[in-house]
Amino acid sequence: MEVLSLSPEIHCFSELLDCSDGDEEEILVCGEDFELNPFDGLPYSSRYYKLLKEREELPVWKEKQTFLESLLHNQIVIVSGHAKTGKSSQIPQWCAEYCLSACYQHGVVVCTQVHKQTAVRLALRVADEMDVNVGHEVGYFIPFESCCTTETILRYCTDDMLQREMMSTPLLNYYGVIILDDVHERTVATDALLALLKDVLLSRPELRLVILTAPHMSSKLQQYYGSIPLIRVESKHQAEVVYSCSIQKDPFLSALRLLFEIHHSKEKGDIVVFLACEREIEKAHQMIRQEQSNLNPDLGELIPVPLYPIKQDLIPKPHQDKQKACKKYRRKVLLTTSFGESLIWIKNVTFVIDGGVGTRKVYNPRIRADSVITQPISKSQAEMHKQILGMSSSGKIFCLYPEEFTYKEMKPHLPAKIQESNLRSMVLFLKRMDIAGFGHCDFISRPAPESLMQALEDLDYLAALDNDGNLSEFGIIMSEFPLDPQLSKSILASCEFECVDEMLTIAAMVTEEIALTCWRKFSHPAGDHFTLINVFNAFKEASTNSTSQYYSTEKWCRDYFLSSSALRMAEIIRAELVEIMKRIELPISEPDFGSEENILSIKKSLLSGYFMHIARDVDGSGNYLMLTHRQVAQLHPFSSYYNSRKIPEWVLFHEFSISEDNSIRVVSEISPDLFVELVPQYYFSNLPPSESKDILQEVINHLSPASAMKEEQKTNDDKENEQFPTPTEQRCTIQ
Numbered sequence: 001m002e003v004l005s006l007s008p009e010i011h012c013f014s015e016l017l018d019c020s021d022g023d024e025e026e027i028l029v030c031g032e033d034f035e036l037n038p039f040d041g042l043p044y045s046s047r048y049y050k051l052l053k054e055r056e057e058l059p060v061w062k063e064k065q066t067f068l069e070s071l072l073h074n075q076i077v078i079v080s081g082h083a084k085t086g087k088s089s090q091i092p093q094w095c096a097e098y099c100l101s102a103c104y105q106h107g108v109v110v111c112t113q114v115h116k117q118t119a120v121r122l123a124l125r126v127a128d129e130m131d132v133n134v135g136h137e138v139g140y141f142i143p144f145e146s147c148c149t150t151e152t153i154l155r156y157c158t159d160d161m162l163q164r165e166m167m168s169t170p171l172l173n174y175y176g177v178i179i180l181d182d183v184h185e186r187t188v189a190t191d192a193l194l195a196l197l198k199d200v201l202l203s204r205p206e207l208r209l210v211i212l213t214a215p216h217m218s219s220k221l222q223q224y225y226g227s228i229p230l231i232r233v234e235s236k237h238q239a240e241v242v243y244s245c246s247i248q249k250d251p252f253l254s255a256l257r258l259l260f261e262i263h264h265s266k267e268k269g270d271i272v273v274f275l276a277c278e279r280e281i282e283k284a285h286q287m288i289r290q291e292q293s294n295l296n297p298d299l300g301e302l303i304p305v306p307l308y309p310i311k312q313d314l315i316p317k318p319h320q321d322k323q324k325a326c327k328k329y330r331r332k333v334l335l336t337t338s339f340g341e342s343l344i345w346i347k348n349v350t351f352v353i354d355g356g357v358g359t360r361k362v363y364n365p366r367i368r369a370d371s372v373i374t375q376p377i378s379k380s381q382a383e384m385h386k387q388i389l390g391m392s393s394s395g396k397i398f399c400l401y402p403e404e405f406t407y408k409e410m411k412p413h414l415p416a417k418i419q420e421s422n423l424r425s426m427v428l429f430l431k432r433m434d435i436a437g438f439g440h441c442d443f444i445s446r447p448a449p450e451s452l453m454q455a456l457e458d459l460d461y462l463a464a465l466d467n468d469g470n471l472s473e474f475g476i477i478m479s480e481f482p483l484d485p486q487l488s489k490s491i492l493a494s495c496e497f498e499c500v501d502e503m504l505t506i507a508a509m510v511t512e513e514i515a516l517t518c519w520r521k522f523s524h525p526a527g528d529h530f531t532l533i534n535v536f537n538a539f540k541e542a543s544t545n546s547t548s549q550y551y552s553t554e555k556w557c558r559d560y561f562l563s564s565s566a567l568r569m570a571e572i573i574r575a576e577l578v579e580i581m582k583r584i585e586l587p588i589s590e591p592d593f594g595s596e597e598n599i600l601s602i603k604k605s606l607l608s609g610y611f612m613h614i615a616r617d618v619d620g621s622g623n624y625l626m627l628t629h630r631q632v633a634q635l636h637p638f639s640s641y642y643n644s645r646k647i648p649e650w651v652l653f654h655e656f657s658i659s660e661d662n663s664i665r666v667v668s669e670i671s672p673d674l675f676v677e678l679v680p681q682y683y684f685s686n687l688p689p690s691e692s693k694d695i696l697q698e699v700i701n702h703l704s705p706a707s708a709m710k711e712e713q714k715t716n717d718d719k720e721n722e723q724f725p726t727p728t729e730q731r732c733t734i735q
Contacts, residue, residue, distance in 0.1 A: 039153060040132050051128065052129075059234060060233045063233055067094060070229040080217075080230060082387035085235060092126060095177040106206045106207070107173065107177070108154065108175060110156075111157070111179035112157055112159040112180050113181055114159060123147070140155065162189075163189045166193075171200055171204055176207065180210070191443055195442055240395070246402060251276070251401075254355070256284060267350070267351075272336070274337065274340070299329075300330060305332050307343040308336075309339045338385075339358070341385060341388055349388060352397040360372075367626065367658075372659040378411050379412050423454075424458050424486075464489075492608075493604065495589075499602050499605055500581070505532070508577065509535070512566050521560065522535045529602065533593055539557070539567045603674060614653075616649060622647055627692055633664045634662065635647065639666075652668055
């Protein structure tokens with residue numbers, strides 16, 4: 001028999017839980033004057049009991065015993081409920097209690113999150129509630145940051161990090177309970193985990209899978225997994241919903257006007273504003289700060305807090321100003337997008353403003369680019385926004401659209417991201433999993449066939465696949481990097497061209513998407529990739545030379561309109577990439593930035609990965625035509641070439657997206673000679689006919705006769721072997 005204090009608030013409580021071997025120790029927590037925490041053996045603090053009272057008020061709390069019984073007798077349990085019901089904080093703790101009952105014989109607990117900010121905040125909150133230390137009993141691991149030890153009992157992580165862990169440990173043997181949270185957001189990583197864990201559960205009968213989702217997703221999950229328990233968590237309160245009389249011409253300005261009206265009304269409480277995109281978050285943040293000086297001081301201070309669902313930035317530290325807090329009222333305004341409801345952690349939210357519009361990126365495999373689509377949010381998103389107030393019975397939700405708009409214009413749900421995303425990284429991951437026998441995935445929603453085909457073609461071009469369509473040795477090394485395969489290929493190529501130090505800097509800076517709003521001081525004639533190296537090196541020098549490091553680098557960044565947190569994040573990313581290089585024993589060349597030979601080597605490395613991202617200025621005025629299709633784009637305003645007297649004819653670009661102002665970002669000049677030297681011939685031979693291709697063919701023809709014959713023979717061999725496109729069709733075994 002196993003005795004465990006599942007409810008520490010009761011002085012003596014025992015329950016029979018799963019004991020497969022029957023020889024586990026008895027754990028009995030029975031306090032006379034105090035209780036001991038079963039996770040660290042220390043007495044509970046007074047704060048524990050204070051937080052316990054708050055936990056008992058959560059809607060999910062009344063389902064505790066039902067959940068534990070379901071977990072005891074079933075491999076999979078679904079818990080369905082809206083935001084602010086306590087699912088994400090309480091259920092992982094109960095799972096840790098379940099694992100403790102078996103003395104962690106079957107493993108510990110991991111809980112995935114879509115956003116890294118949420119993973120960190122939940123780990124901090126749950127450690128506080130469990131009365132243990134973050135980084136010991138409770139921890140987190142997110143991209144480029146880990147706060148866990150071998151003693152950590154409960155781990156929060158992002159879904160893509162658990163996916164990466166599967167590459168080295170396919171059966172995830174370390175864990176006894178795996179919790180997938182926010183499954184309704186349908187990220188590519190979450191959908192892949194849902195599919196792969198089906199097979200893992202068959203191989204590990206003792207493993208438990210808990211799925212946390214919004215109500216609209218629960219029936220689909222039950223159909224997918226079969227007859228499994230579903231626990232519904234109901235909200236206690238239903239806040240007042242106020243609809244607009246008509247559709248707003250400009251939802252952004254309407255939201256800000258309403259925000260200031262609420263503030264002038266003197267009603268207390270923090271405000272959440274759902275905006276269309278991250279650009280609107282930045283704009284709103286700036287406008288609120290500017291307007292602050294014009295507001296009546298008696299109303300208190302408006303504190304805008306931007307919450308970015310996608311941005312790869314450092315987790316902001318909570319700002320506390322005790323002196324100001326004592327003097328006057330401070331109202332927080334949380335600014336996020338339509339996908340940011342899980343980022344909202346503040347309890348004192350009384351008002352929600354929902355613009356009803358969202359933007360999302362939809363990948364077009366034919367042109368290898370994202371299209372930015374602005375459209376009404378879905379009905380399920382609108383419903384989740386209404387639940388943000390959670391336990392507040394006095395709050396109000398302002399919908400800047402009429403109620404009938406919900407039924408007439410909003411789709412029930414948005415498509416899963418696996419149907420709208422670039423699948424290169426996912427296919428590379430699944431090919432890696434195929435080595436362990438887990439590559440065949442029964443996805444809950446089938447990926448777009450055209451995107452799958454294009455991903456396989458691209459991986460073939462990048463030499464990540466062998467002639468049988470399996471992962472090549474080169475592809476295995478590429479999969480070790482948490483980067484887009486094109487960027488991984490460029491890093492590996494830099495080992496050959498001896499410019500690894502510079503290429504790692506570029507990789508860190510483009511991954512962090514540093515916006516060069518003030519580039520002229522750092523501008524490099526070779527292009528934006530080289531300008532990014534200048535920025536990073538200047539930041540490092542400023543950090544080294546500063547006496548009070550944090551504040552002087554902050555000022556330095558402000559002077560040049562750069563984000564210090566983004567640059568610090570780039571430092572962290574680069575350090576992690578260096579560690580990966582060392583772990584897989586790849587050479588790291590000494591820095592030699594600035595020499596002509598080094599610049600040429602960097603361009604060769606970039607071309608090795610980004611030969612599919614080439615454009616040519618067709619009219620001498622900055623209208624760049626993509627080599628792979630007929631799309632035309634202009635230089636992004638942040639490019640160092642923008643508004644320069646002479647712009648390059650041929651460029652390599654990092655990113656192209658179709659939006660109101662089609663633009664190519666992070667652009668550097670390349671020569672046609674360099675392109676034809678490094679591009680895979682079977683890629684070039686399958687490019688659509690164009691003037692640009694004719695120019696490149698002339699370059700090939702002007703090579704020495706021996707080289708030309710060699711190239712022609714290679715082309716003929718490629719066609720005879722049908723390396724493209726037939727094999728990629730045969731290699732597409734992903735379901």
